[in-house]
Amino acid sequence: MGEIIQLDQIPVSTLKPGAYFEFNTKLARSSLPTNLQRVLIYGQRLATGMTPALTTVDVFNDKDAAVYFGAGSIAHRMVINAIEANPNAQIAVIAVDDAAASQAAQGEVEITAAATGRGILKFFVGPESVDVAIETDMPAADMAAATAAAINANVELPVTATATAGKIKVEAKHKGEAGNQIKLAAVVRYSTGATNTITAQLAGGLADPDLRPAYAAAFGSSYEIRVCPFATQEALLAFRDHLEELGSPLEQRDAIGVAGFPGTLAAATTVASAVNSSIITLAWYNKSKRTTGEIAAGYAAVMAGEEHPARPLNYLEIQGLDIIAQEDYPGRKEQENALHNGVTPLIVGPGNRVQIVRAISTxxxxxxxxxDDSSLDITVFRTLHYFRKACRQAVALRFPRELLSEKTPPKVRTLLLQISYQCEDLEILQNIDQYKDRLVVQKHPQNKGMAVASIPAPIVHGMHVFAGRIDLYV
Structure with missing residues (x-):
């Protein structure tokens, strides 16, 4: 006699005559799960935001983000960059308030002379600018006052401004060290062709907020890509601990962590080596006027657009990032150095498009x-995350209330082998025939209710390098 048909809802002891049928949906799904990549952004909110701190909310456009978290907030500006990089990304945000003992970064640009002709004053806050029309002999104090008013009128900017006797005093809307990244420039262009430029950078910002309360508040959620707004060693080590806890075997809410870095390569490699994580990727964009959070949000949104876990992100464009000065382009040697030190370099490619060189882990x-280069590419753990999801879903759907007899391990093994072959068909795994004998499912000798398995995962890597030899024959 073959295997006894198992009934879940119709009692075998039923005596009343009739034809009874129950529905069995355990066998309905034989395909692999989809791999939708959702992004969770951790950020800072302003007091003007309507969404309370530590509350996760889905965001569909930057206008809503301004309402939810305050116009010009770090959370708002990260959403702007994420949506510009990938308008179709599914984005959620959870934000924290400024730390109570923090200080806001400040900066100052002084206009020292009256206008010598008609022209325009462009005041840059990071890569964005406001324009002020100037007339011949316009006093410096008037130019400063008009510039401060224009800055304050652009509520999406991350700063506010005041003017006193030709000095434009700028302060970050948020308190914390993140404001120290904001660069300023006043560029006066006259109709005669003359140009004057004054630059400055905010400084004095202290104490970024602790994101761990946000990590705890969003711990029960499932997002495949999570974005840290800060790139300090302290922030990224806490981020790593959070991601490792999320992805532990008992939690299994796998996520890739994304951070950005506009500073020097030396500083980026120092941070990357300290973090040393297979599930965190740090995008380095040399001397960008964007902040760490804005770079990270754009990078994460592009990553979310690639649902195949093993496919490389090489040379994908990140729209919305500024074009750095040509003298700041990292050369090939610097890019190689970055890739050998856990840093993902971004470059300006043809057509002034900012591109990912190769997405690697730290x-x-x-x-x-x-x-150890076993998880050099961030696609390694993206692939492992997906394969674990496929195996977990298949076992949960097929064996929700299974007896653990001698017949059970072979049935589970057959299912897992089927999942492996399906992943091979999609070029997620490879060489399953070679490894299938290593797929073992057995009853645990100590826990009588536990089945355990050893599942080989020969992942597919991206083709990052092609080398050919050209032989001359004469």
Missing amino acids: YLVDAQNIP
Whole structure:
């Protein structure tokens, strides 16, 4: 006799005559799960935001983000960059308030002389600018006052301004160290062709807020890509702890962490080596006028647009980032140095398009401090995350209330092998025939209610390098 048909809803002891049918949906799904990539942004909110701190909310456009978190807030500006990079990305945000003991970054640009002709004053806050018309002999104080008014009128900017006797005093809307990244420039262009430029950078910002309350508040949610607004060693180590806890075998809410870095390569590699994580990727964009959070949000949104977990992100464009000065372009040697040190370089490609060179993790060495390139590319753990999801979903759907007899491990093994072959068909895994004998499912000898499995995952890597030799024959 073959396997006894199992009934879940019709009691075998039923005696009343009749034809009874129940529905079995455990066998309905034989395909792999989809791999929708949702983005969760952690950020800072302003007091003008309507959404309370530590509340996760879906965001569909930047106008809503301004209402939810305050116009010009870090959370709002990260959403702007994410949507510009990928308008179709599914984005949610959870924000925190400024730290109570923090200080706001400040900066000052002084206009020292009256206008010598008709022209325009462009005042840059990061990569964005406001324009002020100037007339011949216009006093410096009037130019400063008009500029401060224009800055304050553009509520999407991350700063506010005041003017006193030709000095334009600018302060970050948020308190914290993140404001120190904001660069200023006043460029006066006259109709005669003369140009004067004054530059400055905000400074004095202290104490970014602790994001751990936001991590705790969003812990029960599932997002495949999570974005940190800060790129300090302290912030990213806490971010790493959060992601590792989320992705632990008992939680299984796998996520890739994304951060950005506009500083020097030396500083970026220092941070990356300290983090040393297979599930965090740090995008370095040399001397960008965008902040760490804005770079990270754009990078994450582009990553979310690629649902195949193993496909490389090489040379995908990140729209919305500023075009750095040509003298700041990292050369090939610098890009190689970045890739060998856990940093993902961004470059300005043809047509002034900002591109990902190669998306790698910050993982460099194992627990014994031995160099280890097993998870160099961020696609390694994106692939493992997907394969775990496929296996978990298949087992949960097929065996929701299964008995654990000697017949059970072979049935589970057959299902897992089927999932492996399906992943091979999609070029997520490879060489399953070669590894299938290593797929073992057995009853645990100590826990009588537990089945355990060893599941090989020979992942597919991206083709990042092609080298050919051209032989001359004469």
